[in-house]
């Protein structure tokens with residue numbers, strides 16, 4: 001579905017990604033874990049065309065997208081939920097959701113996706129007339145995920161959805177991520193610092209350190225790996 005091949009990404013002279021190789025198969029949840037500054041967000045920005053790779057290739061369904069503009073990549077079905085949510089605070093919940101669907105012209109599809117989003121997150125239905133900026137952190141994360149779902153993505157890129165949320169809400173968000181993957185077969189690329197939760201929800205995981213992938217394996221194997229336990233699971 002998505003493949004990063006030998007990716008190098010730079011900010012000016014600073015190299016943030018070094019020879020990164022990641023494969024995401026259709027219908028999978030994969031997670032990329034790593035410390036602050038490891039290069040996780042940059043990886044997502046490179047996939048989306050916001051910070052294009054200097055070397056290497058990003059393939060989507062076998063076609064190179066490395067040098068396409070960000071809007072073309074979104075139109076192809078790759079949607080990112082950025083770190084820190086970044087919803088529109090002065091628009092209502094409903095208007096935020098409408099913004100997610102602005103590239104679509106299939107009104108009946110949009111209406112049915114809106115109903116699905118409200119089934120996944122009933123609180124958003126209750127609050128549909130409320131301004132986005134007045135929602136709690138957890139509700140804003142739900143809205144950010146829902147807004148991306150309104151574009152009906154083939155691949156959903158999630159950047160630290162658990163950031164700053166209470167444990168109960170984090171569990172709820174991860175359950176919904178699994179549900180989205182299961183019910184709509186959406187492929188999910190999950191970037192997380194919360195390695196423990198991320199490795200429990202995903203099928204396969206990659207560990208990133210200083211811009212390089214240092215480990216990749218099935219999540220149950222990574223959860224049992226001594227180096228991962230020590231560095232990322234606090235065990």
Ligand code: ATP
Nearest residue numbers: 011014016034035036037038039040041042043193
């Ligand atoms: P975090 O978990 O803290 O978000 P991360 O793993 O997502 O970290 P990135 O945000 O991808 O890491 O950052 C990777 C490296 O690139 C860091 O050294 C960071 O300082 C640098 N970097 C990120 N954005 C920029 C930028 N706009 N200009 C220059 N350097 C940047």
